[in-house]
Amino acid sequence: MYIILLGAPGAGKGTQAMMLAEKLELVQVASGDLFRQALAQETELGEQAKVYMEKGQLVPDEITIQMVLERLAAPDCKDGAILDGFPRNLQQAKALDKALKEQSKAIDRVVYIKVSEGELLKRLSGRWICRKCQAPYHEVDSPPKVKGKCDRCGGELYQRADDNTETIKNRLEVYFAETSPLIDYYKQAGKLLEINGEGGAAEVNKRIAAALQ
Numbered sequence: 001m002y003i004i005l006l007g008a009p010g011a012g013k014g015t016q017a018m019m020l021a022e023k024l025e026l027v028q029v030a031s032g033d034l035f036r037q038a039l040a041q042e043t044e045l046g047e048q049a050k051v052y053m054e055k056g057q058l059v060p061d062e063i064t065i066q067m068v069l070e071r072l073a074a075p076d077c078k079d080g081a082i083l084d085g086f087p088r089n090l091q092q093a094k095a096l097d098k099a100l101k102e103q104s105k106a107i108d109r110v111v112y113i114k115v116s117e118g119e120l121l122k123r124l125s126g127r128w129i130c131r132k133c134q135a136p137y138h139e140v141d142s143p144p145k146v147k148g149k150c151d152r153c154g155g156e157l158y159q160r161a162d163d164n165t166e167t168i169k170n171r172l173e174v175y176f177a178e179t180s181p182l183i184d185y186y187k188q189a190g191k192l193l194e195i196n197g198e199g200g201a202a203e204v205n206k207r208i209a210a211a212l213q
């Protein structure tokens with residue numbers, strides 16, 4: 001089962017991908033997390049991605065596609081994966097379809113998490129993330145039980161460098177220009193499930209589970 005989570009920055013892809021991965025016993029492949037790991041480990045990939053991430057722009061396709069396809073070729077993705085943050089434009093979607101097809105596989109479902117723009121801005125500006133397991137929190141809507149600490153693993157919470165007003169604006173612009181056309185692409189392929197992403201994470205998760213049945 002290969003599932004894509006589609007939606008704007010702040011739509012809740014990370015949270016829902018994590019919940020779905022646990023429930024379906026599939027790995028979560030989050031392109032943004034892969035880039036942030038590379039950045040933290042100061043690899044060449046991290047160095048290449050850095051300038052784009054800081055501005056809220058897409059990392060060039062050659063780099064991104066290779067990184068994600070390599071991750072998907074690992075043994076733990078052999079029977080499926082939850083993709084979060086990839087694909088983000090038509091070129092990436094086509095490269096993904098092609099790579100899966102070469103192995104007689106295909107994307108099964110695309111879960112499009114729909115959230116209004118005002119809500120997206122609010123969510124992104126109050127976001128805190130666990131350094132260890134990447135679980136996201138919101139200082140008002142879903143604060144951790146202990147301030148600054150992850151409920152799941154006790155890891156330290158931090159705010160992403162690109163969760164600042166200027167970069168958030170860029171990321172949303174890039175999303176509407178480049179990523180939102182994928183909604184139609186997957187609708188035409190008969191794979192799209194549209195989910196109302198407003199409300200609590202558990203509530204949204206129930207909607208997704210019901211739609212996937």
Ligand code: ADP
Nearest residue numbers: 009031032052053056057058059064085086088
């Ligand atoms: P969000 O969805 O909240 O913006 P991500 O963690 O998915 O955050 O991505 C953070 C940054 O990493 C993006 O702004 C972009 O620079 C880069 N990135 C992640 N995924 C991709 C992708 N599929 N293609 C190009 N760049 C990407």
Ligand code: ZN
Nearest residue numbers: 130133150153
């Ligand atoms: Zn954690």
